[in-house]
Each structure stands twice: as structure tokens, then as C-alpha cells.
Amino acid sequence: MTLTEYAWGYAIRREWPDGTHDLFGFTADAATVTRRLNRDQGFWRSGPVRPAAVYVVPANAADVGAHPVDGCRRSGCPDSPKRGQR
Known part of the structure; x- marks a missing residue:
């Protein structure tokens, strides 16, 4: 086992209308x-193509690091929104 297998924190999940998702931006710091969430939501807000949800x-750091780049x-990917976040 490596240290990243034990590192827990937060990541951003971006859901697309076609049913795919992105998982990125791992950090142990809530702030x-x-x-990062606010910046990502702001980026997509005014564009012609928008994700269905971003939250x-x-x-786990290892899950985020091994996640496919897109599509x-x-x-089994983390998908439960953190309470209190949008």
C-alpha cells in the first residue's frame, strides 16, 4: 500500500449530460x-456547452489519481456530494 491509498479529502465531480463524468482536483483542504469548485462552475456558467452538475x-487520493481523464x-467512482456544498 502507498501513502495515497490512505489520503482522504475532497475532489470535484463534473457530470455531463451524456452520463459520463470527470473526477479531478483532489485536496485534503476544504477551503x-x-x-476550485467556484472557479470551475464560473468557467462553465456562460459557455454554450455546460455540465449537468458540478459538485x-x-x-481518496489514489482513486482520483487513477481516474480516467474524461469520459x-x-x-464505482465517488459520487455522493459533500453535504453543505453545491
Whole structure:
């Protein structure tokens, strides 16, 4: 086992209308993930292509690091929004 297998924190999950998702931006700091979430939501807000949802999930560093860059449909990826986040 490596240290990243034990590292828990937060990541951003971006859901797309076609059912795929992205998982990125792992950090153990809640303030950092909140800033990243706000920046990501702001980026997509005015564009012609928008994700169906963008939210924070509790995640393991190893899962985020091994996650496909785009187009993931795996059901085992972290997907429960962190309470209190949007």
C-alpha cells in the first residue's frame, strides 16, 4: 500500500449530460476545494456547452489519481456530494 491509498479529502465531480463524468482536483483542504469548485462552475456558467452538475465529493487520493481523464462511466467512482456544498 502507498501513502495515497490512505489520503482522504475532497475532489470535484463534473457530470455531463451524456452520463459520463470527470473526477479531478483532489485536496485534503476544504477551503481549497471550495475555491476550485467556484472557479470551475464560473468557467462553465456562460459557455454554450455546460455540465449537468458540478459538485464536491469525499474522495481518496489514489482513486482520483487513477481516474480516467474524461469520459468515465464507472459506477464505482465517488459520487455522493459533500453535504453543505453545491
